[in-house]
Amino acid sequence: MTSRILSTAILGAVMIFLIGPFFIIVAASLSAGETLAFPPQGLSFRWVLKVFEIESFRSSFAMSMMLAVFGTLAALLIGTPVSYALARYKLPLGETIRTIVSAPIIVPGIVVGLALLRYLVIPFGFNLTLALFMAHTALVLPYAVRVVSASMTNLRSDIEEAAVLLGCSRLGAFLRVVLPNIRGGILAAFILGFVTSFNQVPVSLFLSGPGIRTLPIDMLAYLETTYDPSVAALSALLAFMSIGIVFLAERFLGFSRYV
Structure with a gap:
């Protein structure tokens, strides 16, 4: 039982390490602020739209x-x-x-x-x-x-x-x-x-x-x-x-x- 819990914890830590930066970037891209920051300063799609401009x-x-x-x-x-x-x-x-x-x-x-x-x-x-x-x-x-x-x-x-x-x-x-x-x-x-x-x-x-x-x-x-x-x-x-x-x-x- 202990080994199973340990294995699950290690797997979770690895997943967070691998996928965490992706979620941080997505959250930062939706920020309503003027500078790149995390956590985001409000939510807005204006920077996504600006990419195409x-x-x-x-x-x-x-x-x-x-x-x-x-x-x-x-x-x-x-x-x-x-x-x-x-x-x-x-x-x-x-x-x-x-x-x-x-x-x-x-x-x-x-x-x-x-x-x-x-x-x-x-x-x-x-x-x-x-x-x-x-x-x-x-x-x-x-x-x-x-x-x-x-x-x-x-x-x-x-x-x-x-x-x-x-x-x-x-x-x-x-x-x-x-x-x-x-x-x-x-x-x-x-x-x-x-x-x-x-x-x-x-x-x-x-x-x-x-x-x-x-x-x-x-x-x-x-x-x-x-x-x-x-x-x-x-x-x-x-x-x-x-x-x-x-x-x-x-x-x-x-x-x-x-x-």
Whole structure:
């Protein structure tokens, strides 16, 4: 009985530690006061509405959406064939390739951002938008490979072989048999990559410049000059967006099967 009470207390403390900051941000975003504070000074939705009036938030949101969508799509275009090769063939350097592909997860994002800035942007004058796109694609690639690989492993290889024996080419079997059967894994990888890219801070911090900012970086810059609850309101909206995406993914795709 004592151990059960202790386990419940520890679980409750962990839940409060994990979810508590989210409720604090939501409460602060509904404050009627002029500064970011908790507990809120009255209740008002004016800071939530103000988020949509700030032009820099709108432009940086569009930039983050573009990077998240196209960076994740690029990662999937690269990662899906890699996952197929790793799952179907015994490559001599298979484990080494897996380790290299996982490097963007292992290496701190701040190191990746500094390296791209130092060796691409500064010496060669790379366009910052292009550098951001490359960085976000590289950061999302490990998730694409791992999630699609998990889906590929669960697909029986004899289904593909049967299609080949019936006269389908290897490429045709991949397009007509393999891809339709792993579409759930691909969609799960896209959602995971999208959320990861959209909320990326360390890499984007080094590769941002005048007129080129992702939304998290723009929020940091806004806090340097203004301390009103609008950033809390935007944070709450983004949190609800992420929760909604993951909930829908779990509801319709069984997201937890792939991650």
